[in-house]
Amino acid sequence: MALINPAPPADSLAPERAGAARFTQVGKPVTRIDAVDKVTGRAKFTYDLLPTDHLVAKVVRSTIASGRVLSFDLDEALAEPGVVAIFTCLDEGLPTYQFASPGHPWVVDPEERGDIEDRTLMDSRVRQYGDTIGVLVAEDTVAAERALRKIKVEYEEYPVVFTYEQSQDPDYAPPIHEECPNNVQADWLTEVGVEEAGYSSMEELLHDPQYHSGSYHMRTPRQQQAHIELCLSFCYEENGQIVCVTSTQIPHIVRRVIGQALEIPWGDVRVIKPFVGGGFGNKQDVLYEPLNAWVCHKLGGRCVLLELTREEVFEQTRSRQPKDYYGEACWDDDMNLVARSCEGFSNSGGYASHGQAIIANGLGSFRFMYSGQEKACRTRALTFYSNQATAGAMRAYGVPEATWAAECMVSDIAHDMGWDGADFRAKNAIKLGYEDVTWPAPLICQSNGIQECIERGRELIGWDEKKRRYANETGPVRHGVGMSLLCYKCSVGGLELETASARMTLNQDGSVVLTLGATEIGQGCDTVMCQMCAEVLGVPVEKVHIVSTQDTNISPYGAGAYASRQTYVTGMTIKQVGAEFKAKILDYARYLKPYYNGQDLDIADSWVVDAAGRRVISLEELSTIAYYDRKRSDQIEASGTTEEDVNSFCLGACFVDVTVDIPMATVTVNQIVQVHDSGQIINPKTAEQQVHGGIAQSLGMGLYEELIEDPATGKTRNGNLLDYKIPTTMDVPDLTAEFVETWDPTGPFGNKSLGEPPCIPCAPAIRDAVLDATGVKFYEAPMTQQRLFEGFKAAGLL
Template identity: 30%
Template sequence: MGTTGTPTKITQGTKSKGGIGESTLRPDGTLKVTGEFAYSSDMWHEDMLWGQILRSTVAHAEIVSIDTSEALAQPGVYAVMTYDDLPTDVKNYGLEIQDTPVLAHGKVRHHGEPVAIVAADHPETARRAAAKIKVEYRELPVITDEASATAPDAILVHEGRTDHHIGHVSHPNIVHRQPIVRGNAEEAAKKADFIVRGEYTFGMQDQAFLGPESGLAVPAEDGGVDLYVATQWLHSDLRQIAPVLGLPEDKVRMTLSGVGGAFGGREDLSMQIHACLLALRTGKPVKIVYNRFESFFGHVHRHPAKLSYEHGATRDGKLTHLKARIVLDGGAYASASPAVVGNASSLGAGPYVIDDVDIEAIALYTNNPPCGAMRGFGAVQACFAYEAQMDKLADKVGMDRVEFRQLNAMEQGTLLPTGQPVDSPAPVAELLRRVKAMPLPPERQWESSEGADVRQLPGGLSNTTHGEGVVRGVGYAVGIKNVGFSEGFDDYSTAKVRMEVVGGEPVATVHTAMAEVGQGGVTVHAQIARTELGVTQVTIQPADTQVGSAGSTSASRQTYVTGGAVKNSCELVREKVLELGRRKFGTYHPAWATAELLLEGGKVVTDAGEVLAGLVDVLGDESVEVEAEWRHRPTEAFDLRTGQGFGHVQYSFAAHRAVVEVDTELGLVKVIELACAQDVGKALNPLSVIGQIQGGTTQGLGMAVMEEIIVDPKTAKVRNPSFTDYLIPTILDTPTIPVDVLELADDHAPYGLRGIGEAPTLSSTPAVLAAIRNATGLELNRTPVRPEHLTGK
């Protein structure tokens, strides 16, 4: 028997047009809500073994010895591997800097680092065997903050660094540094009538996807391996996996399995190499599924940050200058830290016109958990700080907080602090106007003739209050987020599109390596094919590495870039079909003549019988296939001294208004509403757009009032690696989220669209904090807000 539960082709058919601009339903939606969808943890293979990872129990220590004899002696165990068992000289991996060991060697650098792997015939056997591996550690002092990381006598987290960032940092425990300098902030500060300063702390957030890391590696007869896995970027995984295994890339065949959420946490490798190593060592399929505890250690988190900001303004409310310093804790390994630094610095001024700017952003190596990509990617931390500053400065000047933002809002043509002009619509003032104009929810909603509805109160079903001491607050925030990969990265995607007649009807097949992680790309790809090719039936092939790279499902880029690739390939297929029709029929075939007219004019009506009949007649037994790439316009690296450069390809903007009710005696917060206005360029699928905005908004809410990984500052150990102690919003915590969608086309993008998934995560967090400040009068320069911050107890 072969692998079961593998990804299947998804055929989307509809009697309606179902093209661009329509709210077509997700093809995987019914399967997911009925529990029939195959996630990576559902993979199964006959004679399958189970893999288990032994993780370090300390954060920083020398490895004195590893004894695997008891584990190997346990019945049912097929293999135990440590660093010394790795098959090649390539023993590290990484997204940009290859500093992460496949298995720890010499020392461990963070709590939960993989030390050994086990394969056994039952998952419990594998767990028990891993527990029998004896590791002797000699603990070392831990590096946990900037002071301990950059002290002259600081222990180096990575000795002997040779990566390309080492030449422009002042200490080896600094991963990357990016200044952004424009104008003269020192001189401009002298012209300010008002100056406000703030020190802000942003906690470590987990992606908290519900589907844990999992996958199945199957050894192949040709000496290679087939890997079925949940990931965000198949080809990046492949690039890192193959050298460790000592195999050419064409012998490591990867297929995307069902992904239960990602949000950046699956950009880095987790169990991929370990499963492949064990499969090749044992000659048997090996499945690895993390439990929730392991998942907290198995992926990167959002960088916690310390942010120091100074803004100035004139008496009439115009911003004069910005000086800022952003310190991001990257943890033990680099992951995406350099790119996060680039985003935090280049977007650190927010969506405002400020001519004189001096920003410095750095990321540290520490012994805390590794941090990397998470929704919003550096811009989230900066937005929390600069939006708090806008409120403080508006109050100093004596202006309405929204009007102050509108007065200083960027627009199309504004020069960013990097010197790059914003060359597409930037409706910051309009988004603020729209979100402020939305009706406010009624006061004291918990009151009714039948008594209090405690679900509407702070504390909810804990029934802690019936309205005594509850105060309402309203707050606003707006943010700017880049779309796509930046700083000179060759950002492209590939799509293969085939058109043929199946069962008497023309069918388009779309094949990309795009990771569908819940964002709805498979829906949009079918809509594009219908729009460009005039068909109703579209089949979406499973994503794998048998087609060119689609890049990562991150940076709000997939609809832009892979959607662009699908559009490009469809256009090329359409040209081939038109040429085929001209050769076959000229203009004498009535059905084809009508189809040709519609297709050439781009006015495709997919339920038009003339188009479908014409396509059937032209194609007959033939098929037309094109595989093509699509690139957005090039960007460039930021100057390492000044930060100047055309670093980003596109920007997205979102504004939020938060309405909260706070029990000031108990320190409990209930977010009643989080209204959002966002420019999406073009809503390719309006229903999906609303879902993305509401989802990003809810993730920002979690960061505002509940989500934080707690790391012991003395031991660097994670104290709350479970959903019992790491809290995420449930349906009872999620407020009403009305959304106002603005569509101002970006002429540089396919269909004029903008990436949308990240921007609402930026502004929702500071909007909630602003509303809590409005209710309590407290400064609250830290997120998430805890009860003790509100009561002083």
């Protein structure tokens, strides 16, 4: 790992040593603190905590995609042995509060809320296949499933709105939501640089005859997160609260939404998040927890389990929003991008969920990434309702899709002009000091290792040698190399509320308990939080005990795991609270050792030391006395909250080597190299794991993964792990993950984000390699065998 611009500040936490940041705990390849518990089965997930005397709830789902429920026939279902109750959308007394389900910071002022409140617990208006029209409760799963099959429903059916064109035809079908008569949730246009470039309009610039120009249409798929653990919760009442134990990324937000949906005080709800078996954004949505909590309350507080099947997770939770992009670009003969334009249309399905935020976020990265030489850029983001399944957040929040669009354009330009794609990208990539003028608060590129990422990836893949070797292949089996860049923000700071809280408590033996709202969902968050805490306090990481389970009655507030924000934002909180905590410890040391009053003290390796580094008292001795001293007993602790408006850019480059069998219409990925600039790396071992996992997900988006729905019925056709294809160990080649370490002044330890960026660039890099091998341009992901066959045939290769 090479360290480049700029050098870190010379303070006690980050002393300069030959221009590099050196820490005692941060930057070390610490083994994940949850590794042993997870591999031995000691880690407790939601289902592991389920009481044995529980009821089972199953959602009654619509068998049409659009229409209205007219009546139910429940007689046979209620007669099934073991059935406890059936509640339907036609019952009187249902809560009617319309709530928003995405995990976003709450805004008190209704006029400033970006999330659309378009959901209720149940609704007679059906907006997607499998919509929630009722809930059945039984003594066990067998009884529940038998009874479900005996429920009869009468509907008034409407035409299925599947495309944007259908959504805009008022004569085709009634609005999906009455409060949104044109089915468009939002339509935003962002344009920068046109007047400054001396043009009256973007069209004039894009079609200036002195430049080359091109137009493009790209599509990206509905991709499912395919996490191992299903979506589930169980609820019961205790001490005047509804307790919801759930597999979620956003426990504090789940509490708020349950309170809103049930129209009860938020404090009457307690949410507990145990270990989580993956989420990738699907669990950044409040799914069925409010419904489960309401059923529990209706049944007198009895424990109720609501667990989705694998098919329900695929069909009735969230996925990437399928998108269409229409792009234009112009460029000069000197390898400079002059201007780009991209209109994106995003299909959110029957409900808004994360809605417009996703495509807007993606098109922001479209704008940032290739801003190096560009005079102007225009993006349009539009999100619409349809009767498809509701889509929402998935890892990297719209940026993989927009990067696919941006890279298709850049790849085509380089190919058509005969330019080296790496040189072209390097010349036009985002520069140090870039500032996005459309952002509400400063969004500035304050560290930038993109050129080093390109050069290192180019070297590792053998770019120049392979370009020469593969250049003249003409047979049925050909080889190619390709690449793609990535650009991703570090949080939502500057756009939305970005806050985190922490609590630190000194144990009797001198160890520390760290309690956070930041949620571990499998990404290694707890490990790096312990490293940062240990760094601030001057103790070994083994002396920090983190509370992995979030409990809204106990855990300080945290918005949750999304936006690759937790190490960046919660790290700042740990740094601030740690400084206060450390000061309290040192103050108590001076009480025990009055000789040191007025002198500088510090903590190193769990010892209080003086300015010369001499040991004064161990933390173990100090803390034991603090707990039991007759004159000044004190459980030393500190807590606090930070709010951040800062942000920055994490960057990177992906390189791939592929073999294309044209008659078989297959792509074999032989090698993938991904190099990241995520600032200072907190834990190289967990960072490498994050990159490997992200590459596999992007590989899936590029070649295999697509949820397919029937346009006539809205029903998902491949909602299971047999028919929905994800990469297996046989599909993933040897992966190389490296890091170019920059020092970012906005990060708590010079660090930037890494959670989501790894899943961005591999798919378009594969597309670029296929173009290199065959000369055939593909614009729709994934590049399945069928699409490859059709593309090769159209190009005359078959």
